[in-house]
Amino acid sequence: MKNTSNNYKTETEIPFDLEQCVAFHGHLCPGLVYGYIVAKESIKLLDIKRSIDEEIVAVCENDSCAVDGLQVMIGTTAGKGNLIVKDYGKNAYTVVNRSKEKAFRFSRITSYNYSGKNTDEFNKLEKAVSEGTANEQQRHRQKYLKAVDLFSKPFNEVFYTKEVDFSMPPYASLAPSVACAICGEMTMQTKMVEGKDGRLICITCSDTKS
Ligand SMILES: [Zn+2]
């Protein structure tokens, strides 16, 4: 019974806060766990609570499931403007604490290796998934095993952590909206571009024209 504090590491139990992430995201997957463990680590390193306003900012260098883990855990949300998604395809995240003027960047620098106790099963599933022969149930099981393995690993085995220069990300911008010269829809002025005739048009219209 001395393993009580590690009970969540058994396969059948998911930590309560991860369950909250799953409830928001829709399913348990490795991507969500990446965001979850990064959030947990940043809570520890930056001594933060879930962001009510914009005091915490997360910069995600991918637009994967991980983003949702961060949204739930540290309150860096799409709507508040304190979630910046840079679609670089990197499993890397920077979490900034404005009041403490501190920031950490977490990045994945090694490839994934399963280290749970279902190695044989995982390897078979992994093979089937990569060969495209896995059915839906097998794909789910593979994701599940990987997700559980990821949150059971020591954080440092999954992510490389580095304190980075704190640079204050700008607060979410508030700008007046004006009507797009083409579609007429009210658009934040700062997000508009100049059309051929010099009038302001929205991004959608500028993309459609080109
Ligand atoms: Zn997912």
Ligand SMILES: [Zn+2]
């Ligand atoms: Zn328009």
